[in-house]
Structure formats: structure tokens, C-alpha cells
Amino acid sequence: MMSDFKKNIHLANRAGFGMGLQQITVFEQQSTAVLWKQYAQEHEFHPISFNTEQTNVDYTALSKLNAADKKQVQQLNRKRNIEINLNFLNEMVHSEDQLREKMAFFWHGHFASRVINANFSAHILNEIRKNALGSFRDLLFAVSKTPAMLNFLNNQQNKKDHPNENFAREVMELFTMGRGNYTESDVKEAARAFTGWSYDKDGHFLVRKKFHDSGSKTFLGKTGNFDGNAILDIILERPATARFITEKLYRFLVNEQVDQDIVDTLSKDFFDSGYDIRRLLDRVFTAAWFYDSKNVGNKIKSPVELMAGIMRMLPMEIANPENLIVYQKLLGQMLLYPPNVAGWASGKAWIDSSTLFLRMQIPQIWTGLRPLDLDAQNDDDLDMGLKQSLALAKAYKNPKISIDWAGVEAVFADRDPFELLLQQQPSFGKALRDSYAGGSRRRTIIEVMSIPEYQLC
Structure with a gap:
């Protein structure tokens, strides 16, 4: 039978970003029921933003700027997006509100968007974080009306007599019901209802009435003079929506292999x-x-989960936090920059010969035992302008991370790193333990973090 301590680690992996170093003693003494109550406790919401200066730019008129001004605005947005990215990662690592940030991470991939405008990026992220644990209805309505989502899915081009179906289609296919629960006619009628949904020059949602199709529409078997709000409500009336969201959450929180009855x-x-x-x-x-054994240690950590987990277990000071952007890029998961509207893949999609090799090297690279052997490819759409920083380009291979090894070694002094760091013990565990016997505790911790089983949670 699994001990409460192992259950606590499992809960921390799935309801948050793993057990932190200072939580080990608490996890050893606390029941899982009490620990869950702490995770579920409501905390005050704190929005994420950036510190770089504000500018009064009319983002709806960006195309009208001259080349020099446009370049300046784009560079400023890249800088701000880096700040938002790192601030979000910092919340994952350090926030006591682990459940909110873990669910925000999930919804961030579910309601995937990618925009240049950093104000829009911060806005949609905070709408997601604010509503991450509340009502899915509130979350759906809030995200659907963000400039980031309307921009990403081209709803500014959705006008009466010339409907753009992109937004309506993705709302149904990816955000709510899933394929097979609507028809092409439903997509067309929903697109008509969403005509006119837009935002003003300050990024506030508005309905441009002259572009809205106010005629009668038939959607999912209902007929009426529907607007976008009515379409979302009709979608939510369908049990298929609850089923789609629940199954996706089950895959994220429990197991990629779904128990349909549950x-x-x-x-x-x-x-x-x-x-x-x-x-x-x-x-x-x-x-x-x-807490069944089949659901423990069976999920491959996403790159962000892997990075955040290491940072929670090994308290560190990072001289150049921007380097973490490069590691997100190399590992295939950059916050704010999903590959497409479907978000990131999961499970075995994270692992191939090159990414597994790098993932297993991260603990050694970050602790200074070896340099990074890979180069980040230049891709201006994905690199947030990092290639423009020569200093950063030279620095990321040696990220200059200082770890509180005295604190780490004190906590691990009388504890087994294999039991603390792994949910699945390697088949060659005894031989591996024997090979580390007599070695430094620090080296053992790093090596355990560098074996394939550490990639699982």
C-alpha cells in the first residue's frame, strides 16, 4: 500500500509543479487529506505583468506606423513578452498557490494563442489565471472576449455578409465540444453570431454593431437572433462540452490512458x-x-514541468534569467508561444532522441558539471527577438546558476535521493545506488535527476 508520503509527492506533481525542498519534512509528517486542503485553499489573486515602460500605442493602427517606429514597438513587445514568460514561470516555481498556477498552465495550453502584443499576452494570461479554478463558463466567456484570442483567430475579419469562420470553429472544436458534436452548418451559423466581436484601440472588448449580423440563425438545433454570448451559452448546455473538458483534464492530471467510466x-x-x-x-x-499505482509515475513531464520541478527542488539564483527562454525553446515548450491553436502535444510527443538527451543533461548543465552542447535555431517568430541579444546568445550555454547546496545537502543528509526524486524506481536501482555509494550527496542528487525515470511524474 502506498504511504501518505508517496501520495503527497504524487499530489504535488499533479496539483502543482512538484515537491519543493522545504516541503519534504512537511510531506513526511502530513496526511494527504490535509495536504489537499492546503492546495485547494483560496488565495488572493495577483496579476502578472511586465516592468518595462508603458507606451501609448494604438495597436489597431500598428500597420500605419513607419518602419522605424514599427521596429521599435516590436522590440519593446518582445522584451515585455520575455518578462511575462519568466514571471509566469517564477509563479510556477515559487507561488504558494500551486493549484492555480498548475491549472493556469493547463488552460494556457487549452486556450492557446500567440500574439506579438505584450499587453494582449498579459491580459489573456491573467484572465486565465484569475478564472483557472472558478467556473468554466466564466473562463470561456472571459477568454473568448480577449483581444489576444480575437486577434489570433482573426475575428476582426468576421463581418456581416463576409463571415470568417475561424474563431467559431476553434471555439467548438478545441475549446468546448470537440469534433463530432457539431456540423459545418453550425460553424457557419456561429460565425454569423460572432460577427462584430472586436476590441478598441486600448484593447477593450466591444461589439461593432455595424458589422454584426442580426438576422435569425439556427445553431445546434435552436433558432433565434443569436449573438456570440447566446452561442456560448448554447454550447455550455450540451453535456458533450463537460465531457470534452473533463476527459482532457483527466489526461493532464491523471493518465493519458482514459478510464471512460470514471x-x-x-x-x-x-x-x-x-x-x-x-x-x-x-x-x-x-x-x-x-492514487492507484497505474496512475503514479506514468506521465512524461512537459518541458515547463521539468524545469519548474528542478527549480523547486534545487533553490537557485540565476544571473541571467532570460537564458531560461532558450531552454524552453530547445525543449519545445515556450510559454506564450504554443505551436498552433491546438496547443502543445503531450505524453510521448515530448520525447525523441535529441530532446531526451537534452532533458537528461539539464541538471548537469544547470549545476555547472557540463556545458550545453546544442545551439538554439534562429526563428524570429519563436525566439522573441533573442537573437538580437549578442550577450544572451553567448551566455545561455553556461547559465550562471548558483544553487543553495548547503541547504539542499542538509535536507538530503539522512534521506534517500531515489525515494525523494523518483516516483518510479529504476530496474537497476540497487546497482545504481551501489555505484553512488561513498560519493558526494550533491553528485548523487544530480545523477538521479539525470536518469530517465526523473522524466516521469
Whole structure:
């Protein structure tokens, strides 16, 4: 039978970004039920932003700027997006509100968008973080009206007599019901309802009435003079929406292999609760089946989960935090920059011969045992302008990270790194332990973090 300590580590991996160094003693003494109550506790919301100077730029008129001004605005946006990215990662590592940040990370991939405008990036991220544990209805409405999403899915081009179907299609296919639960006619009618949804020069949502199609529409079997709000409400009336969201959350929180009976039960409760996200999470994290051995140590950490987990276990000072952007890029998951509107893939998609090799080297690179042997490819659409920083380009191979090894070694002094750091013990565990016997505790910790089993949570 699994001990409470192992259950606590499992809960920390799935409801947050892993056990922090200072939590080890607490996890050894605390019941899982009490720990979950602490994770589920409501905290005051603090938005994420950037520190670089504000500018009064009309982003709706960016195309009208001359080349020099446009370049200046783009460079400023890149700088700000880097700050937002790193501030989000910092919350994942240091925030006591681990559950909010873990769910914000999930919704960030679910409601995937990628925009140059840093104000828009910060706005959608904070709408996601603010609503991450509340009502899915509130979250859906909030995100659907952000300039970032409307811009990314081209809804400014969605006008009466010339509807653009992109936004309406993705709302149904990726954000709510999933394929097979609507028709092409539903897409066309929903697009008509969303005509006119836009934002003003300051990035505030508005409906441009002269562009809105006010005619009758038939959507999912209902007929009326529907606007975008009505379309979203009709979608939420469909149990298929609760089922789609619940199954995706199950894959993220529990297991890539879905237990359909469990998801059916969870999704019915989710629907009946009015899409209460916190209640759904409570049902998951307090269920006995969540702690079944088949659900423990079976998920491949995403790059951001891997990085945040290392940073939580090894308290560190980073001379050039911008270097972490390069590691996100090399590992294939840059916050704010999903590959497309479907977000990031998961599971085995994270692993190939090159990424696994780098993932296993990260603990050694960050602790100064070896340099980075790879080069980041230049891709201006993805690198946030990093190639423009010569100093950064030279620095990321040796990220200049200082780790509190005295604190780490004190905590690990009488504890087994294999038990603390791994959810699945390697088949050659005894031989590996024997090979580390007599070596330094520091080196053992680094080596355990560098084996394939550390990639699992």
C-alpha cells in the first residue's frame, strides 16, 4: 500500500509543479487529506505583468506606423513578452498557490494563442489565471472576449455578409465540444453570431454593431437572433462540452490512458455543478483511484514541468534569467508561444532522441558539471527577438546558476535521493545506488535527476 508520503509527492506533481525542498519534512509528517486542503485553499489573486515602460500605442493602427517606429514597438513587445514568460514561470516555481498556477498552465495550453502584443499576452494570461479554478463558463466567456484570442483567430475579419469562420470553429472544436458534436452548418451559423466581436484601440472588448449580423440563425438545433454570448451559452448546455473538458483534464492530471467510466461520472458531476472547476478537481484529487499505482509515475513531464520541478527542488539564483527562454525553446515548450491553436502535444510527443538527451543533461548543465552542447535555431517568430541579444546568445550555454547546496545537502543528509526524486524506481536501482555509494550527496542528487525515470511524474 502506498504511504501518505508517496501520495503527497504524487499530489504535488499533479496539483502543482512538484515537491519543493522545504516541503519534504512537511510531506513526511502530513496526511494527504490535509495536504489537499492546503492546495485547494483560496488565495488572493495577483496579476502578472511586465516592468518595462508603458507606451501609448494604438495597436489597431500598428500597420500605419513607419518602419522605424514599427521596429521599435516590436522590440519593446518582445522584451515585455520575455518578462511575462519568466514571471509566469517564477509563479510556477515559487507561488504558494500551486493549484492555480498548475491549472493556469493547463488552460494556457487549452486556450492557446500567440500574439506579438505584450499587453494582449498579459491580459489573456491573467484572465486565465484569475478564472483557472472558478467556473468554466466564466473562463470561456472571459477568454473568448480577449483581444489576444480575437486577434489570433482573426475575428476582426468576421463581418456581416463576409463571415470568417475561424474563431467559431476553434471555439467548438478545441475549446468546448470537440469534433463530432457539431456540423459545418453550425460553424457557419456561429460565425454569423460572432460577427462584430472586436476590441478598441486600448484593447477593450466591444461589439461593432455595424458589422454584426442580426438576422435569425439556427445553431445546434435552436433558432433565434443569436449573438456570440447566446452561442456560448448554447454550447455550455450540451453535456458533450463537460465531457470534452473533463476527459482532457483527466489526461493532464491523471493518465493519458482514459478510464471512460470514471470520466463519465466526473463529467456528469461537472455538468450538474454548473462547470465548477474547483469541485471537479476535488473529485479527482480525493478519489482513491487517483492514487492507484497505474496512475503514479506514468506521465512524461512537459518541458515547463521539468524545469519548474528542478527549480523547486534545487533553490537557485540565476544571473541571467532570460537564458531560461532558450531552454524552453530547445525543449519545445515556450510559454506564450504554443505551436498552433491546438496547443502543445503531450505524453510521448515530448520525447525523441535529441530532446531526451537534452532533458537528461539539464541538471548537469544547470549545476555547472557540463556545458550545453546544442545551439538554439534562429526563428524570429519563436525566439522573441533573442537573437538580437549578442550577450544572451553567448551566455545561455553556461547559465550562471548558483544553487543553495548547503541547504539542499542538509535536507538530503539522512534521506534517500531515489525515494525523494523518483516516483518510479529504476530496474537497476540497487546497482545504481551501489555505484553512488561513498560519493558526494550533491553528485548523487544530480545523477538521479539525470536518469530517465526523473522524466516521469
